Amino acid sequence: MLNKRLFKQIDISLPVLALILVGIGLLMIASATNLWESDFLQRQITSAILGFLLLITVTFFDYRVIKDYAYLLYGATILLLSINLILSPHGIAAQRSLVIGPVNFQPSELAKLGLIFLLASILSREENIMSPHVLAKLLAATTLAFVLILRSDLGTAIILWFILIVVLFVAGFPLLYLFVFGGVSAGLLATWIFAHLHWGVWIPLRGYQLMRLLVFWNPGMDPYGYGYHLIQSKIAIGSGLFAGKGLFGSTQTRLDFLPEQHTDFIFSVLGEELGFLGGAILLILYFLLIYKGLQVVMSAKDRFGAYLAAGITGMFSFHIIVNIGMTIGMLPITGIPLPFMSYGGSSLVTNLVAVGILVNIHMRRQKILY
Amino acid sequence: MASLDITHRARILCIFFLIVFVLLLLRLGQLQVVEGEKYRQLSEGNRIDYRPILASRGRIWVDDGQDKVIAVSNKMAYTASLIPANVRGRPLLDVVNQVAAILNLNPDTVMNRISQSSRTQPVHIKRNLSPQELLALEERIGELPGLIIEKTPIRDYVYSDVAAHVLGYVGEISRQELNLYFAQGYRSGDFLGKAGLEKYYEYFLKGDDGLRQIEVNSQGLEVATLGIQPPTQGADLYLTLDISLQKAVEWYLKDQVEGLYMRAQDDPEMLGGPTGGAAVVLEVETGQVLAMASYPSFDLNLFAGGISQENLRLLQQNRFQPFLHRTIQVTPPPGSVFKVMVGTAVLEELNFDPGKTIFSCSGEFQLGSQVWKCWEEDGHGELNFYQALAHSCNVAFYNMGQMLHHIGGESIQRIAREFGFSYMTGIDLPGEKEGLIPDRQWKGEHVMEAWFPGDTINMSIGQGSLQVTPLQLANMINAIANGGVLLQPYIVEKVVCSEGEVLLENYPRVLHKPDISSYALEEIKKAMKDVTAYGTGAGPFWNFPIKVAGKTGTAQTVPGSPSHGWFVGYAPAEDPEIAFVVFIEHGNASRYALPVAEGILRAYFGLEEGRTRIDGEQGDSN
Missing domain, CATH: 3.90.1310.10 (Penicillin-binding protein 2a (Domain 2))
Structure with a gap:
């Protein structure tokens, strides 16, 4: 299964980067939560161990297996999303997760991988990616997942479109069309929100989701409500100055001013405690991760592997950009986790599995001979 | 096999992400380095x-x-x-x-x-x-x-x-x-x-x-x-008040008012009886307030944590008006107590031998078509000045008033003002009233009428539009007792802050030295001693162990309402220590004020309890 040649080609830089990021994340969670009153740290460590075991496990199977089972895997995630939506039709944030026995996970995390598998599979089988029926399949697959996730998790739903765009771009889709596609989507969304606000047109967003988007433009609109997160996050990060207040030395975080500090706003904790220095190092680490991911895209043996790696790297990139952008007030608050760092088992395990797939693709690359 | 196109596009992506990350980094630098101090201060403000x-x-x-x-x-x-x-x-x-x-x-x-x-x-x-x-x-x-x-x-x-x-x-x-x-x-x-x-x-x-x-x-x-x-x-306040004396004064006042009230329920002539009372004891030398009582009172502890609406309503609606501070905030007519002022004016203004000048009282006094009555219907017969004040003969004082009216110059009003009437005493309490000494000018302005001889006649027995506070009366008596110095009464001796520093100290302060002769002062004092020796104040005091000088007063109020009872005085008469006033609001007669005064004096001089009568032994007194 795993012969000597393959073993030699394993590039451990990606798992090591993931390990460093998870380690930093654990430190931040320890700082952001009360270790005596909560078990967030233990649970995150458990998820990390499980994630790394799965990461190693996925490297043993040839990633090309996924290509054949892509529809099945995608179908399974859609099924889980549907079950989740039926069980909690109101899509309250706390009910994003599905409980099966002792396992409690968020199907939307898996759905991202499921969609990436399917997109890569469809595109790698077609010679002409511009053909209408291919585009129709891609759009249908993305829209279905998007609609199922939207009510409970706006951020993740939006990420799906970014994944689609990145995969299409890498697959050679003309840039102009992508711009048109992205522009039209954004324009449609803006028009829809405008229509909702002014004429009461129905919108599949919950009040708080809409508010978060609007507050981005004017956080003072509601300083103790939705704008509160943004203001508090900026205060936390800004007050860290160059060197930070020191590990475990944050005040914003430890006095609970900062909401959701161990999940979506974990970067704010880091910004406050480790300052600009820590933030810059973290950005470099994340960029290295993306850079390595893109190297996997370039070195992949086949188009499926390349598209798969592109989807995964795109997923990481947009999570990182949207999350950090949100904490520093560059992007609206959409409530998505920071990969490898935010508290949350589903996200961590999914991301580590994704790293495993990248390693898998990379070790099965075409041997470059000079 | 990864085509060149894929590599190319992956590189573009890489550059795109690099640009975005640089933007994130710049923004982070802006927040943490450029604007960092602002947020640091905000974070301090957040948690403090x-x-x-x-x-x-x-x-x-x-x-x-x-x-x-x-x-x-x-x-x-x-x-x-x-x-x-x-x-x-x-x-x-x-x-x-x-x-x-x-x-x-x-x-x-x-x-x-x-x-x-x-x-x-x-x-x-x-x-x-x-x-x-x-x-x-x-x-x-x-x-x-x-x-x-x-x-x-x-x-x-x-x-x-x-x-x-x-x-x-x-x-x-x-x-x-x-x-x-x-x-x-x-x-x-x-x-x-x-x-x-x-x-x-x-x-x-x-x-x-x-x-x-x-x-x-x-x-x-x-x-x-x-x-x-x-x-x-x-800062702490140190008062001149003596709590034992204060308690005694309040007890006698309360006992008398409540006793009279009970009696009035069975006696229609008392027209419902008293509605309250007041008493003040001043130290003659200094003007310090030793006791100051107003009845009815109320429990201050109701206010300690803020009074409840219910309790406040009960107190405000009480028809005896417990909130009213009856030593400084009521201005009843002084009645016969004012004869002390009229007498002083007579002694000062008229060439007059108080022992020899004889007034004749037949029970009434006629001026033009108007007739004024003496309280003694059968008349007092012939009296000299001392006897006139001692028996509080109205007719004698009507005559004195008429004589003063003839010489003009509003001397009664002048003397009254010399002794502080119509001015606040300046005591260190809020809400003090100044009262009123009516005169020609006042009447012209407020009643739009001339000042008639009858007005002076009324004033000579302390009626008419006269308004005085009990404290003003006590202070007037105090000035007579101390030899003619009107002092500013005060309650707070000193104010001492928590570190022990004295922030304020009150000393005896001369308000005014009434412009009267020592002759007049001595003669009026002599007459006031006669009041308690054989006159209207004799009841409890003729054989009292301490010689008391004073003056009774029964002040008529509106028709249908009982008269006020007054007794003012000082003791010991020869070497005064205290001056006092007792006021029984609608108490019917001055004799009902006497037992309270007796009780006060017994308490102050440490005499054994001997007061038993609710009224002052003698018959009607004025």
Whole structure:
């Protein structure tokens, strides 16, 4: 299964980067939560161990297996999303997760991988990616997942479109069309929100989701409500100055001013405690991760592997950009986790599995001979 | 196999992400390095809050013989407060309604107070919680966000209703007061002196609130105390009041008024009986107030933590008006007590031998077509000046009034003003009235009529439009007793701050030296001694162990209402120590004031209890 040649080609830089990021994340969670009153740290460590075991496990199977089972895997995630939506039709944030026995996970995390598998599979089988029926399949697959996730998790739903765009771009889709596609989507969304606000047109967003988007433009609109997160996050990060207040030395975080500090706003904790220095190092680490991911895209043996790696790297990139952008007030608050760092088992395990797939693709690359 | 195109596009992506990451990095630098200080300060402000530590008000000390004892101090009580900004998760109105229901308060009043206060500071909802209220609140504190229960100092009035009008009480600052005192640091919900010394010496008593710097979490809940500026306790007042004498005076006054009231229920001639009373004892040499009583009184402790609406309503609607301070805030006519002033004017203005000039009283006095009666229907017969004052003969004084009217110059009014009437005494209490000495000018302006001889006739027996406060009468008598010096009465001897420094010291202060001859003074004193020797005041005093000088008064009020009873005097007559006034509001006759005066003198001079009669032995006296 795993012969000597393959073993030699394993590039451990990606798992090591993931390990460093998870380690930093654990430190931040320890700082952001009360270790005596909560078990967030233990649970995150458990998820990390499980994630790394799965990461190693996925490297043993040839990633090309996924290509054949892509529809099945995608179908399974859609099924889980549907079950989740039926069980909690109101899509309250706390009910994003599905409980099966002792396992409690968020199907939307898996759905991202499921969609990436399917997109890569469809595109790698077609010679002409511009053909209408291919585009129709891609759009249908993305829209279905998007609609199922939207009510409970706006951020993740939006990420799906970014994944689609990145995969299409890498697959050679003309840039102009992508711009048109992205522009039209954004324009449609803006028009829809405008229509909702002014004429009461129905919108599949919950009040708080809409508010978060609007507050981005004017956080003072509601300083103790939705704008509160943004203001508090900026205060936390800004007050860290160059060197930070020191590990475990944050005040914003430890006095609970900062909401959701161990999940979506974990970067704010880091910004406050480790300052600009820590933030810059973290950005470099994340960029290295993306850079390595893109190297996997370039070195992949086949188009499926390349598209798969592109989807995964795109997923990481947009999570990182949207999350950090949100904490520093560059992007609206959409409530998505920071990969490898935010508290949350589903996200961590999914991301580590994704790293495993990248390693898998990379070790099965075409041997470059000079 | 990865095509060149894929590699190319992956590189473009890489550059794109690099640009985005550089943008993130720049933004991070802007937040943390360029604007960092601003956010650092914001983060400090976020977690630091200030809570006032209420200062204890200054204590009030009184004399008890040679000792100083505390009459008003402070005790710690539980106070329920609400920090509006911390009310999260439930509507503010909802929380207020629930708290108001538990504490039996009007929710509108509470909301009103909250709307006038800072959102981030505790707003006092109720002070001095009862154990039941405390328990009820603590049981539900989990469902009442923003509610805090603190220990705050409240007033403790040791003698509850003794000297209530003098000591005064505290209460929550009103909207009008807030407008006035905002600049002095008062805030909505603060307590301040509302009456008596509590009000007059508010500046000294209030102290300075301290401040506690605390660390708060996002719910505004206190996590730790970072620093404390301790409060400065208010300065203590030391009074001239003697608590034993004060208690005795109040007891005699109360006993007499209540006794008369009971009697009046069976005697239709008493027209319902008395409605209240007052008494003041001054130290002759200094003008210090030794006792100052107003009946009915009320329990000051009702006000300690803010008076309840119910109790306030009961007190305000009480027909005997317990809030009225009857030594300085009522201005009844003085009646025959005023004959002391008329007599002084006569001695001063007329060439007159008080022992030889004879007045003849047939029981009435005629001027033109008008007839004035003496209270002794059969007449007093022939009297000299001393006898006229001793028996309080109206006819004799009508004649004296007529004589003074003829020489003109409004000498009665002049003498009365010399002795302080129509001016506030300036005592250190709020709300003092100045009374009225009517004259030609006043009548022309206010009644639009000329001053008739009949007006002078009325004034000569202390009737007409005359208005005096009991304290003014006592102070006048005091000036006669001390040889002709009108002093400013005072209650607070000194104000001492918590570090022991004397902030204010009151000394005897001469208001005025009445422009009268020592001859007139000596003769009027002589006549006042006759009052108690054989005259209208003789009842309890003719054989009293201490020689007393004084003057009775029965002042007619509106038709259908009983007359006021007065007795003013000083003792010992030869070497005066104290001057006093006793006033029985609608007490029917002056003789009913005599037993109170007797009781006061017995208490002051430490004489054995001998007072038994509710009226002064003799028949009708004037």
